[in-house]
Amino acid sequence: MNPVVTAVLLIVAFAAFAVSVRRRWRLLMIGSAGRRRFVPDRVGERARGAVRFVLGQTRLTRYRGAGLAHEAIFFAFVVLLVRSLILFARGFVGDPGFGYWILDGGTPLGNLYGLIKDVYVVLAVLGALTFLYLRLVVRPHRMTLNAEGILILVIILVMMVADVVYDGAAHVLAAGPDGPRFNGWEPLGSVLAGPMSGLPAAAVGTVWHLAFWTHVTLVLVFLNILPYSKHFHIITVVPNVFLRDLGPRGRLVPIDDLEGRVEREETLGVRRIEELSPKSLLDLYTCTECGRCTDQCPAARTGKLLSPKQLVVDLRDHLYENQAGLTGRRRDGANAAHESDLVPAVVDPETLWACTTCGACEEECPVLIDHVERIVDLRRHLVQEKGEFPGPLQEAFGSIEAVGSPYGVSADERMAWADGLEVPIRGDTDDVEILFWVGCAPATDDRAKRISSAVAQLLNRAGVRWAVLGAEESCTGDVARRAGNEYLFQAMAEANIEILDGYDTKRILTACPHCYNTLKHEYPDFGGHYEVAHHADFLAGLIADGRLVPRRAVEATVVYHDSCYLGRLNGVYASPREVLERIPGVTVVEAAASRDRGMCCGAGGGQMFKEDEPGDERISVARTRQLVETGADTICTACPFCLRMLTDASNLGDQTGIRQLDIAEVLWQSIRGEGEPEGASSEVRSDRV
Numbered sequence: 001m002n003p004v005v006t007a008v009l010l011i012v013a014f015a016a017f018a019v020s021v022r023r024r025w026r027l028l029m030i031g032s033a034g035r036r037r038f039v040p041d042r043v044g045e046r047a048r049g050a051v052r053f054v055l056g057q058t059r060l061t062r063y064r065g066a067g068l069a070h071e072a073i074f075f076a077f078v079v080l081l082v083r084s085l086i087l088f089a090r091g092f093v094g095d096p097g098f099g100y101w102i103l104d105g106g107t108p109l110g111n112l113y114g115l116i117k118d119v120y121v122v123l124a125v126l127g128a129l130t131f132l133y134l135r136l137v138v139r140p141h142r143m144t145l146n147a148e149g150i151l152i153l154v155i156i157l158v159m160m161v162a163d164v165v166y167d168g169a170a171h172v173l174a175a176g177p178d179g180p181r182f183n184g185w186e187p188l189g190s191v192l193a194g195p196m197s198g199l200p201a202a203a204v205g206t207v208w209h210l211a212f213w214t215h216v217t218l219v220l221v222f223l224n225i226l227p228y229s230k231h232f233h234i235i236t237v238v239p240n241v242f243l244r245d246l247g248p249r250g251r252l253v254p255i256d257d258l259e260g261r262v263e264r265e266e267t268l269g270v271r272r273i274e275e276l277s278p279k280s281l282l283d284l285y286t287c288t289e290c291g292r293c294t295d296q297c298p299a300a301r302t303g304k305l306l307s308p309k310q311l312v313v314d315l316r317d318h319l320y321e322n323q324a325g326l327t328g329r330r331r332d333g334a335n336a337a338h339e340s341d342l343v344p345a346v347v348d349p350e351t352l353w354a355c356t357t358c359g360a361c362e363e364e365c366p367v368l369i370d371h372v373e374r375i376v377d378l379r380r381h382l383v384q385e386k387g388e389f390p391g392p393l394q395e396a397f398g399s400i401e402a403v404g405s406p407y408g409v410s411a412d413e414r415m416a417w418a419d420g421l422e423v424p425i426r427g428d429t430d431d432v433e434i435l436f437w438v439g440c441a442p443a444t445d446d447r448a449k450r451i452s453s454a455v456a457q458l459l460n461r462a463g464v465r466w467a468v469l470g471a472e473e474s475c476t477g478d479v480a481r482r483a484g485n486e487y488l489f490q491a492m493a494e495a496n497i498e499i500l501d502g503y504d505t506k507r508i509l510t511a512c513p514h515c516y517n518t519l520k521h522e523y524p525d526f527g528g529h530y531e532v533a534h535h536a537d538f539l540a541g542l543i544a545d546g547r548l549v550p551r552r553a554v555e556a557t558v559v560y561h562d563s564c565y566l567g568r569l570n571g572v573y574a575s576p577r578e579v580l581e582r583i584p585g586v587t588v589v590e591a592a593a594s595r596d597r598g599m600c601c602g603a604g605g606g607q608m609f610k611e612d613e614p615g616d617e618r619i620s621v622a623r624t625r626q627l628v629e630t631g632a633d634t635i636c637t638a639c640p641f642c643l644r645m646l647t648d649a650s651n652l653g654d655q656t657g658i659r660q661l662d663i664a665e666v667l668w669q670s671i672r673g674e675g676e677p678e679g680a681s682s683e684v685r686s687d688r689v
């Protein structure tokens with residue numbers, strides 16, 4: 001070995017790497033500070049998450065084959081990092097028999113390391129071959145075939161082969177031509193030593209040198225490719241996971257000081273790339289281009305233009321291509337592309353408006369990239385500054401503003417759902433343990449009204465002391481917020497909080513996951529702090545406490561559809577199923593895509609009030625087909641938006657034979673007494689008591 005060459009290689013490689021990292025760091029720092037914390041709090045929790053998601057590879061095995069292959073390569077790199085350090089040391093010292101490292105062969109620890117290292121060499125080769133097979137032969141839609149990905153895999157394979165060849169040659173040189181051949185602690189090298197022992201010593205020495213220089217050079221080449229490739233995630237994944245948003249999954253970060261920003265003529269939302277936060281830019285650095293987000297995205301799966309992966313890649317390419325202009329190194333105007341608006345220069349508006357904010361992409365992403373926040377930020381600029389958004393949303397915004405409901409139903413009609421029912425109004429009574437926040441859909445949509453009716457009757461039957469706000473209730477603003485109208489959302493939030501606090505509200509019950517998410521996770525940012533329950537949890541609790549006893553058999557084979565805002569974003573999976581399973585006669589079956597892998601119905605993110613963006617089919621139709629394929633005769637939901645979307649979708653296609661009901665409707669059917677109104681549940685066969 002040659003200490004001078006080793007030293008020069010190391011100095012040149014690390015100097016080049018330092019220059020690249022500095023460039024990336026400067027680019028990261030153009031991000032708009034303050035939009036997301038870059039100085040971390042809750043350090044212990046963050047560190048535990050980094051260990052779980054990075055070392056534990058928690059998300060990777062959701063795709064079993066690719067996940068196991070990635071695990072093999074990841075842990076091989078960890079193990080072989082030690083090997084590389086040993087080899088660099090040998091570049092300075094040179095003697096293959098020199099046993100100065102505790103992990104070098106010959107010591108007990110060294111022997112153990114040698115064996116483990118060989119196991120991981122095999123695993124890394126298998127992992128790399130699996131990825132080559134996936135990329136070149138299987139070619140799943142989610143993966144992009146590019147030269148960089150193949151190059152990295154070839155480098156890994158060559159490094160592994162060089163490592164084994166190095167061991168084999170070292171074995172022959174150390175033991176001599178007649179020495180022992182097989183060493184169980186270095187099985188791969190000693191197997192190779194057999195054929196090599198017949199070569200002249202000089203030739204073995206040359207092979208040994210070649211293998212050594214191949215390994216150390218490729219390590220340094222690999223290091224320098226990283227900052228310019230998707231494999232940069234090897235370096236950025238730990239900080240990206242560490243700096244992740246620890247807030248509730250369903251919460252959007254508010255635009256602070258909206259009025260002040262308007263006065264100062266600052267951008268509302270994100271218009272240009274530098275208006276993304278440093279954390280958001282770090283997300284772009286960290287994307288591995290695995291395509292899992294796109295694979296699970298309901299918009300992408302139904303042929304819409306939106307691909308969350310492509311969105312990230314496009315933004316990253318734009319960022320890198322405009323490095324000089326963004327970091328101020330070029331002031332001649334020749335690189336002014338970064339000054340153009342991201343929409344439409346980099347992002348097609350159709351892409352943005354296809355998102356349902358369902359969170360499937362974020363659930364899947366192995367490196368915890370936030371997609372929804374960025375998409376909503378881009379919408380915010382379009383809506384609040386440019387006035388560019390799908391026409392039907394204008395109607396919804398206008399109705400919320402005018403009458404407090406995206407359905408355009410005025411406040412004095414908001415109690416029509418309660419006709420004939422015993423429904424206490426909060427303004428008329430103080431004897432209230434929990435406020436029932438009805439929500440715009442269950443209060444005003446003809447189909448969803450039957451949900452609020454069932455809930456009201458169940459609350460009365462359980463003896464709950466409850467009340468509704470009645471005409472004082474307004475839209476929470478969820479639709480406006482997710483569609484980018486933060487200004488309208490904040491106005492609604494402030495007005496609602498004033499009313500809720502005026503009644504000294506502590507506990508709220510709602511049958512709408514969107515209201516639930518907003519009241520629970522977003523109103524605290526505006527001073528509204530409440531204990532919020534979704535009716536799935538609340539009804540399950542009433543059954544568990546014996547306050548509701550399902551007795552009447554309801555003959556139905558039910559598939560439960562998980563609402564994204566209840567399930568994925570709030571982790572409520574068990575209680576709706578518990579409610580259904582407690583009803584005699586009900587058999588619950590599962591869709592292949594359910595719980596955190598459940599497919600969105602297509603309503604969230606403002607989609608409920610506009611048409612799907614162009615694509616192969618409606619999201620709701622695709623989801624209904626999945627549910628029908630279970631053989632169930634009834635689709636159950638715990639969300640008025642889902643219920644409406646899936647009901648409409650069933651009527652659109654060849655899926656008309658299936659019923660759609662909220663869990664509260666089925667439960668009421670089982671609990672109601674003789675002569676009490678059946679409500680919507682009359683569609684369910686109820687023939688035994």
Ligand code: SF4
Pocket residue numbers: 293296297298299300306308354355356357358359360361362371372
């Ligand atoms: S939130 Fe849902 S619809 Fe939007 S990009 Fe992610 S997976 Fe697609």
Ligand code: SF4
Pocket residue numbers: 286287288289290291292293294308309312361364365366367368369
């Ligand atoms: S955003 Fe996440 S899931 Fe999507 S391609 Fe990038 S790393 Fe994969």
